[in-house]
Structure formats: C-alpha cells, structure tokens
Amino acid sequence: MAHRFTSHTAEFNLLPSKQSAYRPFHSTETAVHNDLVRAIDNRHISLLVLLDLSAAFDTVDHDILLSVLEHRFAVHGTALDWFRSYLRERTQSFVFAGKQTMAYHVDCSVPQGSVLYPLGFVAYRPTDDITDTIEQHDVSPHLYADDTQLRASSAVSLRMSRL
Numbered sequence: 001m002a003h004r005f006t007s008h009t010a011e012f013n014l015l016p017s018k019q020s021a022y023r024p025f026h027s028t029e030t031a032v033h034n035d036l037v038r039a040i041d042n043r044h045i046s047l048l049v050l051l052d053l054s055a056a057f058d059t060v061d062h063d064i065l066l067s068v069l070e071h072r073f074a075v076h077g078t079a080l081d082w083f084r085s086y087l088r089e090r091t092q093s094f095v096f097a098g099k100q101t102m103a104y105h106v107d108c109s110v111p112q113g114s115v116l117y118p119l120g121f122v123a124y125r126p127t128d129d130i131t132d133t134i135e136q137h138d139v140s141p142h143l144y145a146d147d148t149q150l151r152a153s154s155a156v157s158l159r160m161s162r163l
Helices: 002-011 028-041 062-071 077-087 116-124 127-135
Strands: 044-052 090-092 104-106 140-144 147-155
Touching (some): 002 116, 028 044, 062 077, 127 140
Antiparallel strands (some): 044 147, 090 104, 140 147
C-alpha cells in the first residue's frame, strides 16, 4: 500500500514541492546546502532556522487524515476503505514494572513502526499554506516530514577600513 500511495502522489504531483520526505531524488540536505553555497557565492549572508515539531506524528487526527486523503489526494473506494480500516479501532496499552494498563482507544496518531507511519504525516501536514505564507516574506522554506528549515539570505556590503 505504501508503494502504491507513493506512486500515486508522484504520478499526480500531489505532494508540496518544498516537501522532500519519502520522495525519490529529493534531499533536504542537498537542497539547503546548495542554497547556502549559492548564497555565499553571491556574497550574501544567510540565516537558517531549524524547526522540529515535538511528537508531530502523534498529533495526526484520523478523521482529518481520511478527509485529506479523500479530498486532496483523490483516494476513493476500496483504497479509502483500506486506510479507514487501518486507522480505526486502534488501541494502545502501557507496560510498566511488569504490569499492563487497560487498552485505550486511539483516535489520533499514525501507527508507529509501519511503513505508512511517515507517509501518513506527510499527507496530513498542510505545508502548502505554510510555505506560501513564508515565501511572501522572502524566506525560503524546506520541509522534511516534521522538520522545517527556513532560510533567508541578503546581500551584504562590507567596508574595509584601514587602522
């Protein structure tokens, strides 16, 4: 299913252009490094801010994710039913000191450890709105799953004075 979903998003160009996660031939390291080197070559200074969402994968609401899959990614019929079945009726329990808690219903988070774990978050994350707003302020965003890199560069005029 992960392969089919990835192929679907690539074929119809459904992932935001600034999102590098889980896409062939996309590397956030290469993109940001290249931008910084080009800025230096143009005698610009750059500011790079690195952001990481805490427990981001645990905040994915199942109902919203299913709606996003249906409306933004055009997942319908059997495929959408499969995703619904995959996400619904999940429970978790905890073990501490050899004692296990009762099972708790889970209505958010992408199931950890699965191959769909990162893809679910990338599909869920509303990055188009974020990147469009940021770019209006001459800041270049780049995203990798739950990590965001913001870069701004500006020309600098250095004056050398003699002592």
